[in-house]
Amino acid sequence: MKKRLYITTPIYYPSAKLHIGHAYCTVLTDIIARYNRMAGKEVYFLTGSDEHGQKIEENAQSANKTPQEFVDEMVQGFHTLWEKLEISHDQFIRTTDEKHIATVQKIFSKLLKKGDIYLDKYEGWYCTPCESFWTDTQVGENHLCPECNRPVIRASEESYFFKAKEYVNFLLKHYKKHDKFITPVSRKNEMVNTFIKPGLNDLAVSRTSFSWGVPIEEKEGHVVYVWVDALINYISALGYLSDDDELFQKYWNDKDTEIIHVLGADITRFHAIYWPMILKALGLRLPTREFVHGLLLMKDEKMSKSKGNVVDPVPLIERYSVDAVRYYLARETTFGNDGQFTPEQFVERFNVDLVNDYGNLLNRTVTMIEKYFAGIIPIYPGRVTEFDAELELMANEVIENYKNNFENLKVTEALIEPIKLISASNKYIDNTKPWELAANNDTEKLASVMSHLANNLYISSVLLKPALLKAPSELFKQLGIPEKLMDFEYLKKYGVIGGQQVAKGEPLFPRLKVAEEVEFIQKLMKNND
RNA sequence: GGCUGCGUAGCUCAGUUGGUUUAGAGCGACCGGUUCAUACCCGGUAGGCCGGGGGUUCAAGUCCCUCCGCAGCUACCA
Numbered sequence A: 001m002k003k004r005l006y007i008t009t010p011i012y013y014p015s016a017k018l019h020i021g022h023a024y025c026t027v028l029t030d031i032i033a034r035y036n037r038m039a040g041k042e043v044y045f046l047t048g049s050d051e052h053g054q055k056i057e058e059n060a061q062s063a064n065k066t067p068q069e070f071v072d073e074m075v076q077g078f079h080t081l082w083e084k085l086e087i088s089h090d091q092f093i094r095t096t097d098e099k100h101i102a103t104v105q106k107i108f109s110k111l112l113k114k115g116d117i118y119l120d121k122y123e124g125w126y127c128t129p130c131e132s133f134w135t136d137t138q139v140g141e142n143h144l145c146p147e148c149n150r151p152v153i154r155a156s157e158e159s160y161f162f163k164a165k166e167y168v169n170f171l172l173k174h175y176k177k178h179d180k181f182i183t184p185v186s187r188k189n190e191m192v193n194t195f196i197k198p199g200l201n202d203l204a205v206s207r208t209s210f211s212w213g214v215p216i217e218e219k220e221g222h223v224v225y226v227w228v229d230a231l232i233n234y235i236s237a238l239g240y241l242s243d244d245d246e247l248f249q250k251y252w253n254d255k256d257t258e259i260i261h262v263l264g265a266d267i268t269r270f271h272a273i274y275w276p277m278i279l280k281a282l283g284l285r286l287p288t289r290e291f292v293h294g295l296l297l298m299k300d301e302k303m304s305k306s307k308g309n310v311v312d313p314v315p316l317i318e319r320y321s322v323d324a325v326r327y328y329l330a331r332e333t334t335f336g337n338d339g340q341f342t343p344e345q346f347v348e349r350f351n352v353d354l355v356n357d358y359g360n361l362l363n364r365t366v367t368m369i370e371k372y373f374a375g376i377i378p379i380y381p382g383r384v385t386e387f388d389a390e391l392e393l394m395a396n397e398v399i400e401n402y403k404n405n406f407e408n409l410k411v412t413e414a415l416i417e418p419i420k421l422i423s424a425s426n427k428y429i430d431n432t433k434p435w436e437l438a439a440n441n442d443t444e445k446l447a448s449v450m451s452h453l454a455n456n457l458y459i460s461s462v463l464l465k466p467a468l469l470k471a472p473s474e475l476f477k478q479l480g481i482p483e484k485l486m487d488f489e490y491l492k493k494y495g496v497i498g499g500q501q502v503a504k505g506e507p508l509f510p511r512l513k514v515a516e517e518v519e520f521i522q523k524l525m526k527n528n529d
Numbered sequence B: 001g002g003c004u005g006c007g008u009a010g011c012u013c014a015g016u017u018g019g020u021u022u023a024g025a026g027c028g029a030c031c032g033g034u035u036c037a038u039a040c041c042c043g044g045u046a047g048g049c050c051g052g053g054g055g056u057u058c059a060a061g062u063c064c065c066u067c068c069g070c071a072g073c074u075a076c077c078a
Helices: A020-038 A054-062 A067-084 A098-114 A164-177 A185-196 A226-231 A246-253 A265-281 A313-320 A322-332 A343-373 A388-407 A411-432 A434-439 A443-464 A471-479 A488-492 A514-528
Strands: A004-012 A042-049 A091-094 A117-127 A132-134 A153-162 A257-264 A289-293 A296-298 A339-341
Touching (some): A004 A020, A004 A246, A020 A042, A020 A257, A020 A313, A020 A322, A020 A388, A042 A067, A042 A246, A054 A067, A067 A091, A098 A226, A153 A265, A164 A265, A185 A265, A226 A265, A246 A257, A257 A265, A265 A289, A313 A322, A322 A411, A343 A434, A343 A471, A388 A443, A411 A443, A434 A443, A443 A488
Parallel strands (some): A004 A042, A296 A339
Antiparallel strands (some): A117 A132, A117 A153
16 A cells, blocks of 8 residues: 555536536545555645636636636635635645646656657637638538637648647556556546547647736647646646745655656546647656546436526535535545436435434433443453344444445445444344333443444544544544544444543534425526526 | 446345245235334235346356446546
8 A cells, every 4th residue: 555645636627617526526526635644654735726718818818807817816716616615735836836837847848848749730620700720520421610600611730739649548557557547437538539549649838829828838829728738737836847846855856755646537538638638748657546536417307408407515514514415525436437416415415324324323322321321431351241242233234345346436435334234233222222221220231322423423434534524523522532532443343432422513414494495496496597 | 439337026126156846025005913112113925027039058137249228437527
């Protein structure tokens, strides 16, 4: 196991507000980062914004702003969202940062000198009124502009190209040698079949039709193609080719660092094909893993004619808490597959897992400890009742499975484990019937039951910590457990909790009225469109 | 059109390399139990020609072919 982890989200494009899909990706990454920190690794977590390109230039213009003003404003919204979700990134990089621009220019010059980038002409279908180039498939058989439907002409412009063709064999070899480089594998197959097999062309890496980008120093009027610009953020953020490259040495060059890019399926091509090629051309190592997650799709029962609905995560966080939103995002969709956001599921997930199972278990446990043991958690007595052994066995299994799943980036599966332990604990109460033990003055068994419940709550809360940011601390407070025990270290042995003074507080999560809240979220979805 | 997936209980989904005689989970529905608890928790029941058709096999939700439906990608939008 590597000592260090460098983990990144894509840098999002600030042409519009971020929606719950972006939040999904970032929360997922954040949870992985937090887990690894807890597991004792040195973690560096990067996110940011991809601010150049034609679309930004256009959107700024129609908003009557300079591109810089426009992105400054939009990026503010990014920060707000990540703050609300309490994303634990170590750096937020913007492609308009001077250090990033400098690195992009140095890389471009380097590859130009090396011969990996050359000047040529880009030829394609051009629509004069729209000032845009289109591909064969886009203009179709009739050669019409897909935007304005007018005829296009064959035209060419000067452009720099990256010799992608020369790196195809290297890439295929790399795929073969590292079967987990792109996960899930179906994404790799897609890349090979769609782009490589039909013959990959060299990539046009400069643009002249607009100016909002990183200027190419060698040639007036050319800016770097946004995707090349954007991908470089992963190393410019670490100070590659700058005076201060300490982070780069530590988190990229060091063999003990695992590098994971988390990304959505829609941008696999750039991450899985061109980025590895560029890195190879620069003589740098490749990331360990390109983790392609599914998309969170929106669904609106009634108005399917209006295109995809967009949910703004901010009001959700404000109404239901950061824990609710983070838990939902992490729990609802399984790795690799797409998922669907529905108001019903959001409310249900919250009520069932967090309110009924988790919060309620704490509540009933604390009440019983207060009632039967004057609020002092009994010291762990070993296995006393006939149900204790099985329960402890399960706790150990849960911890094991949790770790294994996280090591394989199976976040959803990992987080289900502590919930299983919570459910088992609820059942354990029914099995042992503490109220009968109390009536019969069977203090020994009663103590064991309370001890096991407290310990299971403790274990589950530690395991839920990467996803839930508030509830575990609140639970610790109510059980009188010091914060320093909130660490993986202490889970190695069962029964560390005991002797603490509990203090009943508010429920961890308030129960939601389903119909009311579903309606609230539905309204939210409508207003947003 | 091409490529990659998907289509399994009312809903959301699991189902490793084909094989524990009755295909699973959660939620919802129904019935019962319990009282420590946020009308919560526990147990049970109902509900599936595993998209249609064909094939391979001793054996297919799982492999092959085909058809239907849906989604994403298809190279200067990022």
